[in-house]
Amino acid sequence: MNKHSFILSDESENSRGFSVLTDGIDLSLFLNNPIMLYRHNRENLIGRWENIRKEGKQLIADAVFDTNDELGSKISQKVEDGFLRAASIGLLPLEWDVTKTIVTQSRIYEASIVELPSNGNAVKLYNDADIVRLSFDTDDTDSFLNQVLAVLKLPAKTDPKKAIEVLKKIIDNQDAEKNKQGSQVIEQALIAGKITAQMKPRFENMLKLDFEGTIAILEEMKGKQNLSSQILNTDNDNKGLDKSKWKLDDYRKYAPLELRDNPNLYQRLVAEYNKENNNN
Known part of the structure; x- marks a missing residue:
């Protein structure tokens, strides 16, 4: 089996209207676990990547196929025979330029063998929660684009770049x-x-x-209440309680509005308070 080197990514603009800066690709996770998938499907682990390196604007790696795996052996033979020649990276975009057409910082998670890349780079972007696919087979791409255009209420033959502009807006x-x-x-x-x-x-x-x-x-969150609101709430909370043994301090603390609205009650409680203190 011959060694096969693949260009995983370069800085050319793909058919979805964006590009990925090679210098900004973080390889740390990928180097620790350089898995090779088929068509970005995690269930289709067909090998690993070796000699992963950046050469100018290109990210390049050598394919090592798992020939003990049925699918891995099958894909390996297709690569060997020249029927499969494209690779695609799965990455998380971390930063975009001001025009949102260039991914300036990203992190790569895997690289796949694919049938048809997008403008030389079949790229699948990983979001925190979802996978945003930006490259498919030709039929899938047309179907996906038509669905997007329908949602955006754009004509069926709208240029993909125009659709991206509408989405950005x-x-x-x-x-x-x-x-x-x-x-x-x-x-x-x-x-x-x-x-x-x-x-x-x-x-x-x-x-x-x-x-x-x-x-x-x-x-x-509960905000701070002003004093009048606190007093009102205190009075409301104590409605219906047995106050037969309450003294002046109890009313002042728990039902001040009742004292205000009942002068006779207030006078009686003050008299009892003075009598009690004079006796002491």
Whole structure:
């Protein structure tokens, strides 16, 4: 079996309208576990990659197939015979440039043998929760693109780059709306006394990491009550209690509004208080 070196990625723009900077690819996890999959399917482990290196703008690796595995042996033979010649990386984008068309920092998790790459690089991007596929076989690609265009209500023959621009605009609008909502919730929490001005930057950072969770926390927090609200709540909480043995201090502490609204009660309690203290 001959050694087969594959270009896993370079910096050319793929058919989905973005490119990946080779210098920005973090290889640390991949070097520790350089698995080779077939078509990015974790159930199809067909070998490993060796001699992983960056040469200029290219990320290159040598394929070592597991010939003891039925699928691995089959794919190995197709590579040997020249029927399969393309590879594709699975990576997590960490940073984009300002135009959001260049992945400047990323982390690679695996590399796969594929039938048809996208513009020389079949790239599958990993999100924290979901897998965002940006390269498929030709039929899958057309089907996927048509579904996207239908959702975006764009003509069937719309240029993929135009569709990406529309998607970016939608995402930017959603981000702006979320930022507006987050700012409003934080300001309301500040006014209500739920957080202090010193705590505001911390919650702004929390919104960036977990928007929905932070909103829920702020909405569930109890603000500081003013004195009148505290007194009102105290009186409401003590309605219906047996107060036959209450003294002046008890009413002052637990039912001050009742003292205010019942002068006769107040005078009686004051008289009892003075009598008791004079006797002592």
